[in-house]
Amino acid sequence: MLRALYDAARKTLDPVHYDYVAGGAGEERVVAGNEGAFDRYALLPRVLCGSEVRDTAVDLPGARRAAPVVVAPTAFHRLLHPGGERATARAAAAEGAVLVTGTAATTAVADVVAAAREAAADPAVWFQLYLHPRREVTEALVRRAERAGCTALVVTVDSPVFGRHTRDLRNGFTDLPPGYAAENMRGLPGAPPDGLTDIPMSPSLSWRDLGELLHMTSLPVLVKGVLHPADATVAVEHGAAGVIVSNHGGRQSDAVPAAVDCLPAVARAVAGRVPVLLDGGIRRGSDVAVALALGAAAVGVGRPAVWGLAAEGEAGVRAVLRTLCDEYDHTLALCGGRRNTDLARDMVVRKGETW
Numbered sequence: 001m002l003r004a005l006y007d008a009a010r011k012t013l014d015p016v017h018y019d020y021v022a023g024g025a026g027e028e029r030v031v032a033g034n035e036g037a038f039d040r041y042a043l044l045p046r047v048l049c050g051s052e053v054r055d056t057a058v059d060l061p062g063a064r065r066a067a068p069v070v071v072a073p074t075a076f077h078r079l080l081h082p083g084g085e086r087a088t089a090r091a092a093a094a095e096g097a098v099l100v101t102g103t104a105a106t107t108a109v110a111d112v113v114a115a116a117r118e119a120a121a122d123p124a125v126w127f128q129l130y131l132h133p134r135r136e137v138t139e140a141l142v143r144r145a146e147r148a149g150c151t152a153l154v155v156t157v158d159s160p161v162f163g164r165h166t167r168d169l170r171n172g173f174t175d176l177p178p179g180y181a182a183e184n185m186r187g188l189p190g191a192p193p194d195g196l197t198d199i200p201m202s203p204s205l206s207w208r209d210l211g212e213l214l215h216m217t218s219l220p221v222l223v224k225g226v227l228h229p230a231d232a233t234v235a236v237e238h239g240a241a242g243v244i245v246s247n248h249g250g251r252q253s254d255a256v257p258a259a260v261d262c263l264p265a266v267a268r269a270v271a272g273r274v275p276v277l278l279d280g281g282i283r284r285g286s287d288v289a290v291a292l293a294l295g296a297a298a299v300g301v302g303r304p305a306v307w308g309l310a311a312e313g314e315a316g317v318r319a320v321l322r323t324l325c326d327e328y329d330h331t332l333a334l335c336g337g338r339r340n341t342d343l344a345r346d347m348v349v350r351k352g353e354t355w
Ligand SMILES: Cc1cc2nc3c(=O)[nH]c(=O)nc-3n(C[C@H](O)[C@H](O)[C@H](O)COP(=O)(O)O)c2cc1C
Pocket: 020, 021, 022, 034, 072, 073, 074, 075, 102, 103, 104, 128, 156, 224, 246, 247, 248, 249, 250, 251, 279, 280, 281, 282, 300, 301, 302, 303, 304, 306
């Protein structure tokens, strides 16, 4: 069903913008690998232990939500649909999902939260942050997110340098066109007056900078872009409120494993101290179930939400979220589960392998 929406997005979008969303780094092996990895897993149901009434609710930092699906941070929504981030925010709020807006949004975070509040009484909006080499810029962004009413921060740590997006380089798409701006950067120290994207990435950022961020704010901070279990441990030891296993949708390194293949080791390292989230390649409800069985508390969706937005604005994002959550609930029922935690590690097998 979502296929039709994705096809509609492809037809609607300027091909250069389509490529920006669909594409990734290098030969896009990781883009393909994230989705392909789910094809190698199968779910092993339990029987005669289900329930008519299922509870898919999840406790996440700063938010208890009815379903374990989060809208991952993606840049430039106004470029992809006139409704922009406001439409995405209304859709996520109406469906009861966390929306992660962020540094590269083309709508200011205060306006994103206001739109979410129009759609639901108790929305949850998190703010994704690229740590700025200048501490005062990071701090200004944090204050904007706090003042807007965000309930958590997400700090992306997989981007010491920009990824080399092959299609964008070919298409010459390296910045926002005139008329669009990374609105959260507007007026900050070092930002250009025309507000074009100026989101520097720095390979000299360190755990020390994460420590400073944690001291800067009382909001819970999730660390996004962890693949190595040792980094998950360090993040938790520093005080992270959550760890997001992610390879940035294959847009940074083209030599990393599929995100879901990194999940079990990270979940083992974190050992339940904080929630572990997973994004990358989630396309159907059964993918959500596999991720939860492998140790995720919730999953993020990047491209699916963007395709929904591009195709049909707010209604399209709602359709994507509703479909994924409905498919997930159905999968849970088929697995004999009543709640998310019933999806145990021993219910996932590699296809073709005996256990
Ligand atoms: C168009 C696009 C823009 C993105 N922008 C950001 C961003 O600004 N910050 C960030 O942390 N991740 C960004 N991501 C990565 C997503 O948060 C997420 O990790 C990824 O999309 C998950 O993979 P999926 O698209 O297969 O769901 C972006 C991804 C896409 C596709």
